Amino acid sequence: MKNKELKKSISLLSLALLSGVLLSLCFPPVSFGALAWLALLPLFYAVNEAKSIHQVSNIGALAGLVFYLITLMWFFKLFGPVAIGLICVPALYISLSMVLTKLTLDKYGIFAGWLIAAPVFWTGIEYFRSERWFLEFTWAGLGFSQVNNPILQTASVWGTYGISFMIVLSSGLIITGIKRGIKYIIAGILFPVIFWSWGYNRVLNFPDKIGEPRRVAVIQDESFNMKKLMKKEAEAINQGADIIVWPEYAITMRPKMRELELMRLPAKDINKLRIIGAMIEHGDKALKKSSLLTGRRKKKTTVENFALVINGKCDILGRYDKHHPIPIIESH
Template identity: 30%
Template sequence: MTISRARLILLACASGLLYPLSFPAFDLGAVAWFALVPLHIAVEYLSPGRAFRIGWLSGTLAFTGSMFWVITAMNVYGKVPFPIATLVMLLLTIYLGLYMAVYAGGLSWIRTTFPTLGFLPAPFLWVTLELIRTYFLSGLPWALFGYSQYQWLPIIQLADHFGVYGVSFLLVLVNAALAETMIWGFKAYRGFQIRSFPWPSSVAATAGFGVALFYGTTLLSSAQHAPTRTLSVGVVQPNVEQAQKWDVAFRQETMARYDRLTAGLGDNLDLIVWPEAATPFVFEMEPQYRAVVNDMARRAGAPLLFGSPALRRHPDGRPFLLNSAYLLATDGQILGRYDKQHLVPFGEYIPFHNSFLFFLDKLVEGIGDFEAGPGSTLLMFKPREKNPPTVTAATLTDFHVKFGVVICYEVIFPNLVRQFAANGADFMVTVTNDAWFGPSSAPYQHFGMVVFRAVENHVAFARAANTGISGFIDPYGRVVQQSPIFTQEALRGTIAVSHQQTFYSQYGDLFAYACAILIALLCLTGYFSHDTEPAGGEPAGRPA
């Protein structure tokens, strides 16, 4: 059985257009459960080489729709000319489309080599490629398939064992089973001689979905009754325009805005959080403005966490910057500092700057000479005295809480956040400046990823954005409070303090690596024992 070139292209385009609809700000998460069905149907009728090309088309469309905001960030805020910004975005999405190309080509090869397996290897291959995308060339795990389900809390609870990759696995498993069932139906309708209904993939998808839903529903129900110690936290969203953020003439207004919003949080807070690069100056290098920040912390009566660049020097005297978050006590003492460890390529540094990308130094406005921090540093403070919900040996001692901070882009890396939880973080804070994204889907996509970091590690998150979304997320991914974007906000919330470690916190991406090992073994077996290209070239349709 064959299918026309035009229909194959339409099928590829269908998946490419459906994929971004499942992510914010479209938020049609239900679409993800069938978005890849057209691509799988196309793969059934193609050789690995042609499947690769069709997958590349589908993937390029999918990531262009998911990451169109790159043009806004580069053109409006980075001052890169629009044609160049568009070209950079297309180069990025063409690169990301390669992962879907490899998926389609690889799945076709596996189907040719192991026809009895059906589409069962599909989710293992997909997760393997998502894992590679997370780490290869600094990593860009944006728009991983599982993130599309950030609003469906019962389904995503399995991330506490398998990470976001587990949700991606389930989505692809269901897509593959639906596609295989449809292919079987097409062949049966046309009178082709086929063996039987594709039970293995259908049973696996139904069982996987059922177990995930049961586990998540049960976990959320039991979590409602678990006693927890809580903290009162305030977050400030000043909404300082990007063009004014580092304008010396606007410093007084910026600090006055922080002062007003911080005062509006009220009293009896355990912690106040300002966003990434909150101070429009280098905190340690400006005594006059440092005194202003110290005074705000004193009047607020709570430790203040805020972002500010830190200037350091190499042994040879060359200066460099750190993107830092300071924890300031009410008496002005610096209780700790976290330095961002995973920097943004083309935002905080230019990769290959000394070789073939030297010209970007004159094109991209605002790229600093930042360097990475040392690692997952925990910060610690003593909260206000109050009666704990349960009395234990721990609460009878001098109680301090430890927390981790991730700055902006870092929160999209599952293993990076996991390291804070594994090291004993009681809760997490993420600070960001999403003004770079403008009024696009990116702030909503960025916020949705924080939901998964909370679920994976069962830690609450407080999030402060220059403009956002700011808000609070509980240890099970429930959004307790969130702000609109491009507004001035002062949010006060209560977050849980817990020190339980999930399976994911302890073992990380074990599931994803297991998928990669299985795919590697399958490929090695197929390579050494099967001819990858059947005689006659194009397959005429495989048995269901």
């Protein structure tokens, strides 16, 4: 009997692990967003078959841990060993949503569990961790997986949280259909098909203007070394790039931005456009004097994170300021 229970437990944990892997494939570098509409099915089936809340919590935590470990692997480069703690927190949120769903399933039945509780708890917790929790952990929200999918167009109606809700509801319908009949499975499949069709039609009929084609180069370098970045930019220009996009935080500048003088291009390249990611760090005194800041005043150091559009002569043609700082990194 114990051997049978152990095998069942291992099979359910394997399903959770599979969901974690499938979810990670929905995000970079693979970015197979369509998979999101199927990725939750192994996890939901495991939760449906689990016999205890403790087992459900383990299933949800494992799925979340695998998902975020793969998707947010770059955290380790930024935060070192602390990254594992940051990754465990959202994994526990997935565990919590699954526990709440299971409690609803046990008390009110399969319809209330998968068609109401699952999408409400998943989306509600995703919203809380992204918008209301002090860390504002926005990364890898389920709705973001549709960035390369026409379904993203529905975000104009209900935002990315609405997309997350519909993905979970679609999976919930299919799980319900396994127990209650084919009509729920058909409904779960029709959801993404309808949303994809609506989004695709919207993209096709978008009233855009066809302009003159331009060659764009993106510089991929996180060294924050001006010489390296300038060398890569020169290579891009030699290859015919008209617009060069630098990384975020590519250069750190003082408030008067005199550092831009170091970035002048030869006369033949003065019409090249460059989008430069830049940062200015202000202390208390600088903060009070600066007229460029649009955020709330803080007692500690405040960071301006913005993008500049400049030409070869380093004339500033435009500027975009990030209004919402990156959680943890920029929120001092």
